[in-house]
Every structure is written in structure tokens, then in C-alpha cells.
Amino acid sequence: MFHWLEKNPFFFAVGVFLVIAFAGLVEILPNFAEASRPVTGLRPYTVLELAGKEVYKKDNCIACHSQLIRPFKSETDRYGEYSLSGEYAYDRPFLWGSKRTGPDLHRVGNYRTTEWHENHMWQPNSVVPGSIMPAYKHQFTNVADIETAYAEAVTVKNIFKTPYGDDIKAGKKAWEAYRPKVLAEARKIASQMKNKDVKDMVKAGKVPEVVALIAYLNSLGAKRYNAKK
Amino acid sequence: MNALMVKGLIFAAILIGATFYVVNSMHIDLSDPINLITMIGAIAIAVLTVGVSIKYINQMKSDTASGELAEEKWDGIGEYKNELPSGWAFSFLGTIIWAFWYWTIGYPVNSFSQIGQWNEEVKAFNKKFENKYKNPDKATLTAMGESIFLVQCAPCHGNTGDGLSGKAHDFVDGRISKKQVLAVIKNGSNQLGYPMGAMPPMMATGKDAEEIATYVAGGLKGKQPAAFGVCAGCHGADGKGMNGMAANIADYDDTLITHVIKNGKHGAIGTMPAFHDRMTPVQIKALSTYIQTLRGE
Numbered sequence: 001m002f003h004w005l006e007k008n009p010f011f012f013a014v015g016v017f018l019v020i021a022f023a024g025l026v027e028i029l030p031n032f033a034e035a036s037r038p039v040t041g042l043r044p045y046t047v048l049e050l051a052g053k054e055v056y057k058k059d060n061c062i063a064c065h066s067q068l069i070r071p072f073k074s075e076t077d078r079y080g081e082y083s084l085s086g087e088y089a090y091d092r093p094f095l096w097g098s099k100r101t102g103p104d105l106h107r108v109g110n111y112r113t114t115e116w117h118e119n120h121m122w123q124p125n126s127v128v129p130g131s132i133m134p135a136y137k138h139q140f141t142n143v144a145d146i147e148t149a150y151a152e153a154v155t156v157k158n159i160f161k162t163p164y165g166d167d168i169k170a171g172k173k174a175w176e177a178y179r180p181k182v183l184a185e186a187r188k189i190a191s192q193m194k195n196k197d198v199k200d201m202v203k204a205g206k207v208p209e210v211v212a213l214i215a216y217l218n219s220l221g222a223k224r225y226n227a228k229k
Numbered sequence: 230m231n232a233l234m235v236k237g238l239i240f241a242a243i244l245i246g247a248t249f250y251v252v253n254s255m256h257i258d259l260s261d262p263i264n265l266i267t268m269i270g271a272i273a274i275a276v277l278t279v280g281v282s283i284k285y286i287n288q289m290k291s292d293t294a295s296g297e298l299a300e301e302k303w304d305g306i307g308e309y310k311n312e313l314p315s316g317w318a319f320s321f322l323g324t325i326i327w328a329f330w331y332w333t334i335g336y337p338v339n340s341f342s343q344i345g346q347w348n349e350e351v352k353a354f355n356k357k358f359e360n361k362y363k364n365p366d367k368a369t370l371t372a373m374g375e376s377i378f379l380v381q382c383a384p385c386h387g388n389t390g391d392g393l394s395g396k397a398h399d400f401v402d403g404r405i406s407k408k409q410v411l412a413v414i415k416n417g418s419n420q421l422g423y424p425m426g427a428m429p430p431m432m433a434t435g436k437d438a439e440e441i442a443t444y445v446a447g448g449l450k451g452k453q454p455a456a457f458g459v460c461a462g463c464h465g466a467d468g469k470g471m472n473g474m475a476a477n478i479a480d481y482d483d484t485l486i487t488h489v490i491k492n493g494k495h496g497a498i499g500t501m502p503a504f505h506d507r508m509t510p511v512q513i514k515a516l517s518t519y520i521q522t523l524r525g526e
Contacts, residue, residue: 003299003312071347077507078380082344113500116385192500
């Protein structure tokens with residue numbers, strides 16, 4: 001019945017191209033829809049939060065934690081409101097993940113605190129009995145790369161028009177002027193922590209990875225919406 | 230029976246033997262149907278793999294190509310006609326026709342919405358929940374409260390509510406610790422939204438504050454220190470908060486727990502986020518009932 005298709009390879013190739021192109025359009029076009037623009041009141045990540053996001057990627061949290069709450073009652077009961085595509089507008093890349101060995105983290109900032117994360121990253125089963133998550137003690141001594149995070153902010157501002165303020169711009173001078181703001185944000189988090197190494201490092205003008213990571217985790221949820229409190 | 234068959238049977242026997250060996254050495258409990266089915270499945274896979282391989286290896290040795298040649302040739306290489314069975318072909322054409330219907334009429338007119346499905350799911354659940362727990366008794370509330378506590382509260386307050394050695398508020402050992410009372414006296418408090426409003430800092434100092442803290446942490450037992458008068462103005466002489474006007478510092482009550490869940494809290498130990506949008510009023514009541522059972526005497 002379809003033997004005639006095979007007699008004309010050129011026609012067949014065009015047909016295959018059309019079918020695949022159509023499938024591509026169906027996948028790609030929705031990304032330009034209104035629904036994937038930033039949701040109202042969403043602010044971009046601060047530089048410290050971006051540095052934390054890099055720690056999240058580097059220590060491969062995505063291997064066990066997702067960041068996408070599906071619209072099922074069982075999930076919204078446990079993790080909070082379901083996720084909307086516009087919430088990921090400033091995530092480059094988004095960190096949806098595909099495996100939940102641990103819980104979803106998309107709204108973890110709404111129900112966990114700096115103190116909790118400090119205990120949990122140092123010794124997970126001290127707060128979650130039976131947790132199989134490994135301890136991440138190295139994050140308390142490793143220094144987070146806030147300069148690269150700043151560069152990332154400058155890049156996404158210039159290329160994708162991410163709405164950062166005028167104080168984020170290219171150049172060493174601009175970075176030197178901006179650095180104290182990042183450190184102030186880090187000091188605020190470190191003041192709620194108990195670890196002495198972390199406090200000393202922040203005092204010396206360095207940002208430990210755990211501080212950046214906690215800033216990022218706290219930002220996941222309502223804290224990135226200007227409209228809400 | 231040829232040599233290949235013999236080799237295949239030996240190989241299958243080895244695989245089956247290995248399966249039994251693993252089952253034995255790992256002390257797998259075969260009375261559990263899941264384990265039994267898994268083991269039977271493993272044996273079936275071994276037998277089928279060997280059987281199918283033997284069939285095709287034999288076929289490759291003896292089979293020759295046959296059939297009717299199609300007319301087209303590429304560089305002298307032809308192919309046999311191998312038509313799609315007509316039933317498959319017609320189903321395929323059918324799906325193409327169905328796709329046109331789906332793009333133009335089916336999906337736009339009757340589109341599926343995940344969020345709509347979620348709304349319906351939540352609506353149905355809430356209705357069922359309201360009916361089931363219209364007038365819950367204390368045992369129901371305590372059981373519900375425990376399950377909520379284990380999910381929402383235990384990560385900080387611990388499975389038993391002991392606060393994980395000082396990481397969060399301890400519900401078991403008294404209402405409030407001396408350290409916490411001193412911190413509230415020193416810093417004041419305006420977090421919980423009680424009608425009485427903000428508690429100013431430094432209402433008592435030095436020895437007075439110490440005495441108040443010892444008295445409150447001790448469960449308001451024994452002789453009331455004179456300095457407690459300044460607290461009694463809002464919290465009542467019995468410390469119970471004058472029927473919800475101010476925080477109850479003697480016991481846990483529904484008002485106190487509702488206020489904390491609604492507003493969150495920042496105190497001597499640390500910060501607690503607000504949890505009100507994660508629970509219904511009945512669930513908060515259940516949680517409060519459960520927390521009141523935690524306190525040991």
C-alpha cells in the first residue's frame with residue numbers, strides 16, 4: 001500500500017522533514033506564550049543567590065531533588081502551591097530535575113529557615129531522622145565564587161534583558177562597588193548561623209558556599225515575589 | 230538434538246541455578262508473592278532468552294532469502310516486496326484522519342486542563358473532608374494532629390516534639406524555658422497579632438526579670454514574685470492571657486498555636502516560618518490538640 005512512497009526518496013525525505021518540523025513547532029512555540037513570561041512581581045535572583053545556585057549545581061542537588069510541584073493534591077499538600085512556568089523565567093537553566101530521592105525544593109524557602117539548613121547541611125540526620133542525604137561539611141569552608149555570579153548577572157542583564165538595577169554592569173570598577181552589597185546580604189544570613197568558621201570567613205569578607213546556598217534555598221518560594229510580603 | 234541445543238540447555242541451567250543460589254544466599258522470603266513472582270520472572274527470562282536465541286541461530290544457518298522482487302533497484306541492489314499488513318495500514322490512515330479531527334475540533338472544544346483537574350480534585354477532597362470531620366472528637370483530632378505534626382513540624386521540632394536538643398521550641402518539657410522568657414522580656418514582642426498589641430521591651434530588668442523568668446519557666450507554680458504584676462496586666466494573674474487578649478504563657482491553647490502558625494515566630498531559638506496557608510482551620514485545631522498532649526508533667 002505504501003510502497004509508492006519508497007520509490008521516490010526525495011519526496012519521502014521532504015515528508016519526513018515536514019512531520020518532524022511540525023512536532024518541533026508544537027514543542028517550541030508554547031515557550032513564547034504569555035504563560036512563560038515572568039509571573040507578576042517576580043524578581044531575578046540576587047548575586048548571592050546566583051552564587052548559591054552554582055553551588056546547588058556543583059554539588060549536584062538536582063540528582064536527588066526536583067524543583068517542580070505538579071498540580072496533584074498530594075503534592076500541593078506537601079510542597080505548597082503548584083509551579084507555574086512563568087516562575088522559572090529567570091532560571092538559566094531551570095533546575096526541574098527528574099528524580100525525587102529527597103523532597104521537592106521549589107518552595108522550600110516558605111517552610112524552612114537558615115538555622116534549619118545550617119543543621120541539615122552539616123548533619124542531615126540531626127534534623128531528619130533516617131535521612132540518607134550525605135553531609136555537605138565542605139560547604140562550610142569552601143569559598144563561593146561571587147565574582148562569577150556577578151558576571152552571570154551582568155551577562156543575563158545584557159543578553160536577556162533580565163531586570164537588574166543600574167548598579168549591575170560590566171567592568172572591574174562596577175564589581176568593586178557592588179561587592180559590599182553581596183557581603184552585606186551574606187552577613188545577614190551568617191548572623192542567623194552558629195558555625196564559627198562561617199562567621200569568621202564572612203567577617204573576613206569571604207562568602208562560604210553554605211551561605212550562598214542558603215540564600216538561594218531561602219529565595220525558592222514567596223521571597224522572590226515583590227507583590228507578596 | 231544438536232550441539233547448540235545442548236550448550237543452550239546447559240547455559241539455561243546455569244542461569245536458573247544462579248538464580249536459586251542468589252535467592253538462597255540472600256535469604257529472600259519466597260512466601261512474599263512479589264519475591265516469588267520476581268524469581269519466576271527471572272527464570273522465565275533465562276529460558277526464553279536461550280530458546281529464542283537457539284531458534285534464530287538455527288534459522289540463520291539454514292534460511293535462504295525468498296519472495297517476489299520489487300521493480301525498483303538502486304545501483305543494481307533490489308529488495309523483496311514486503312507489504313504492510315492491510316489492517317495496520319488502515320489503522321495508520323485512521324490515526325491521520327483522527328489527528329485532523331483532534332487538532333481542529335477535539336482539543337480546542339474539549340481541552341484537558343491539568344489545573345482544572347487539580348481544582349476538581351481539591352474541591353472533591355475538601356467536601357469529603359468537611360463532611361467527615363464536621364464534629365471531630367478529641368481522639369480523632371489528636372490522631373490527625375499527630376500525622377500533621379510528623380510531616381510539617383517534625384523536621385524542626387523533632388518526631389517527639391522535644392525540639393531536637395535546642396534546635397527548636399521544646400513542647401515536652403514545660404511551656405517555655407527561662408532563656409526564652411528572658412529574651413522576650415529583653416526584646417519585647419509584636420509578632421503574633423494578639424488584640425493586646427505589642428509587648429514593649431524591658432518591662433522588667435535585672436533581678437525582677439530573673440525572678441519572672443524562673444517563675445514562668447517553672448510553670449507558674451509556687452509563690453508569685455511581686456514583679457509578675459507587670460506581666461499580669463496583659464497575660465492575666467494566672468498567665469493564661471485573659472481569654473485570648475495576649476499570649477498564654479502558662480499553657481498551650483488553641484489561640485496561641487493558631488497565632489503562631491498564622492504569623493510564624495522569631496524568638497530566642499530561631500525563626501519559624503508561617504504555616505497557615507498549608508493547613509485548614511480543622512487541621513490547625515487538630516495540631517493544637519495534639520501539641521497539648523505532648524507536654525509531660
